[in-house]
Amino acid sequence: MGKVFVFEHPLMHHKLSIIRDEQTNTKLFREVIDEIGMLMAYEVTKNLPTENVIVKTPITEAKCKKLKKDVVIVPILRAGIGMVDGLTAVIPQAKVGHIGLARDEKTLQPQEYYVKFPDSITESTVILVDPMLATGGSVSYAIKLLKNRGIKDIIYAGIVGAPEGVKRIKKDHPDVDIYLAALDDKLNEVGYIVPGLGDCGDRLFGTKK
Ligand code: PRP
Ligand code: URA
Numbered sequence: 001m002g003k004v005f006v007f008e009h010p011l012m013h014h015k016l017s018i019i020r021d022e023q024t025n026t027k028l029f030r031e032v033i034d035e036i037g038m039l040m041a042y043e044v045t046k047n048l049p050t051e052n053v054i055v056k057t058p059i060t061e062a063k064c065k066k067l068k069k070d071v072v073i074v075p076i077l078r079a080g081i082g083m084v085d086g087l088t089a090v091i092p093q094a095k096v097g098h099i100g101l102a103r104d105e106k107t108l109q110p111q112e113y114y115v116k117f118p119d120s121i122t123e124s125t126v127i128l129v130d131p132m133l134a135t136g137g138s139v140s141y142a143i144k145l146l147k148n149r150g151i152k153d154i155i156y157a158g159i160v161g162a163p164e165g166v167k168r169i170k171k172d173h174p175d176v177d178i179y180l181a182a183l184d185d186k187l188n189e190v191g192y193i194v195p196g197l198g199d200c201g202d203r204l205f206g207t208k209k
Contacts, residue, residue: 002176004166005043006183012039016182019159020197026206030082033131033204036159036181037086044157044179045071045091048125069153070094072121076101076130076142077114079200083129083157097121099128099145101138108191110138115145122150131200133161133180134193136168143173159200160184162193 018024018032050065071091075081077100088094100114126146133139139156146154154176156169161180164187169178184193192198202208 001174002170002178004170004178004180004183006161007040007043007179007181009039012036012181015039016159019203020195022198024203026203029203033082033159033200034086037083037129037157038089039086040083040157040179040181041087041090044087044127044155047177070121070124072097072118072124072126074099074117074126074128074142074146076128076138079132079204080128080130082200082204083131083159087127087129087157094127095121095124097126099142101141103134103138103191105190108135108137110141112141112145117149122152124151125153125155126151128154128156129158130156131159132193132196133158133165133169133178134187134191135162136165136172139165140168140172143169143176147173155179160193160196162187162196 015032015036019029049068051068053064053066055062055064071094073087073094074097075084095118097117101110101112103110128142130139156176157179159181161183186194188194
């Protein structure tokens, strides 16, 4: 059964207070989303499988461990892009795939508009990233898409989640671990997370006044 991990860390709380603030401008918002991605990387990768290797040091041989599988980071466009640099700073060998989804504002259903994965990723660990888990429709759709491509090892990392979204992923994909910087109260009547941070994509890319 997939687990749900919500960060409890002073640095994370501090950074969340910045991105939730409506006064935070695009530049700072983008920087802090990036920092949160980096901060999450350590915990999100904690259970990655390793294999034993022997390394020749300048003195002798040492028994070491290396990551056993490739890691692929897959952001859900657009907002997921904001977390990629933070994660690749810590996992520089990771490849990056992209899933473009836009949530229909009326139906709240995700509409797919772009998919591009690196070659031969079925045996990799995929870290799916999207800062916002609202109804869970987008993340659930993206996980299904990954599974349809034969990918079995999937982790989801987001920043702000709603209980409705967590419930949806646990139901649709009970095998997927969920990592969130914060678990908020609920969704409002138009599907936004409360208290949340507003529209993450728009704040990240400065697309709305
Ligand atoms: C936002 C967000 C998630 C989705 C969450 O993206 O980044 O992908 O909504 O909502 P859900 O859990 O109800 O599916 P949006 O579709 O607004 O696109 P954007 O990232 O391009 O702004
Ligand atoms: N997408 C966002 O960017 N924010 C929300 O609160 C919900 C969906």
